[in-house]
Amino acid sequence: MYTIICIFSEGIERRCAVRLQKYMAHCGVASRRKCEEMIKQGRVTVNGQVVTQLGLKIDPQKDEVKVDGRPISLEQKRLYILLYKPRGYVTTVKDTHGRPTVLSLVGNQPVRVYPVGRLDFDTEGLLLLTNDGELANRLMHPRYEVEKEYYAVVEGRPSKSQIQAFIEGIDIGDAIAHAHKVRLLWQKGDNSAFKIVLREGRNRQIRRMFEAIGCRVKFLRRERMGNLTLGDLKPGQWRYLKDDEVMQLKRLTEVSK
Structure with a gap:
């Protein structure tokens, strides 16, 4: 070489x-x-x-x-897949530790697709796979502020000030992380559930933000990315995006933003 x-x-x-x-x-x-x-x-x-x-x-x-x-060529067909990623899968093309990857769930496709962003091994939920690299780059870039909504169940009962800190910013070690929206859904015993909307995407961000206030995340699911939701999909199931869904995603990431 x-x-x-x-x-x-x-x-x-x-x-x-x-x-x-x-x-x-x-x-x-x-x-x-x-x-x-x-x-x-x-x-x-x-x-x-x-x-x-x-x-x-x-x-x-x-x-x-x-x-x-x-x-490779520009004539390759664009493919867009919405997958409900189960827990226990890695969001990479290959894994050096032999763990199952999300690509094994969508089978053989006419073109190679790649995950847009990542969900960690223990997190489930909405994951987009595509061969449209330009759209993938924009969906992940903080400039375009594409919303990602999560459902989280945590150990503990965070106070109002701790919840507000999610909006104002929490030091997670290598950065100050922010949530765009946080809503308490319920509290039962020592557990609490939240809906959280992010416009940035740091590594394990929600888990690290809760850890910073002394709460361990017991369950985490991404339920929405931009205009896309899980709908009726069950863990491990997937579908192709409709043309109008792709167009809406592209409008969310227009250069004028």
């Missing part, structure tokens, strides 16, 4: 207007950030040569791009 700094002549370089990772995302390989990781890992070739440095621009009309040995 070796690295391409630029494989194009000066004349071709002037016509190349697409960065490799952006092209990959438009082809539906993954989000732009994930595509950058794949390039650094040496999984991408341009005209048969391995690329490991970011910044390369390509001409989609002339250059052959392959990911893991498979050619």
Whole structure:
């Protein structure tokens, strides 16, 4: 393997207007950030040569791009799957510890799809899988403030001031995390249930916010992302998105925001 700094002549370089990772995302390989990781890992070739440095621009009309040995193109069909992720599955393509992945639940699809964001191993609920890398990137980017709603059952009875702290911001160690909305649903014995809406998506954010106020999350389910809800789906079940649902998602992430 070796690295391409630029494989194009000066004349071709002037016509190349697409960065490799952006092209990959438009082809539906993954989000732009994930595509950058794949390039650094040496999984991408341009005209048969391995690329490991970011910044390369390509001409989609002339250059052959392959990911893991498979050619990609803009003509690939866009696929959108809404999955009810059960607990006990990881939200990755592969797992080094041999745990089951969410991709095993949707079977063989005509194109490769990837999870949009993550739900941790013990969290269940709504998960979108797609090969539309550009839409996936926007759904996860805090700039677009796409709402994600969760149902949580926790040990303890947080006070009103502790609940308000979710809105004002809670130090979770590496950041100050905020919830957009928090609503107490019920309290029974030493347990409480909440509906929580986030517009940001930090790693294990809800669990870490409750841990910061001394409450352990016993159950967590994501019930909504933007305009999408679980509906009648049961854990492990999935369906394709309807055209109007895809259009609504795209309107939520318009550049004008």
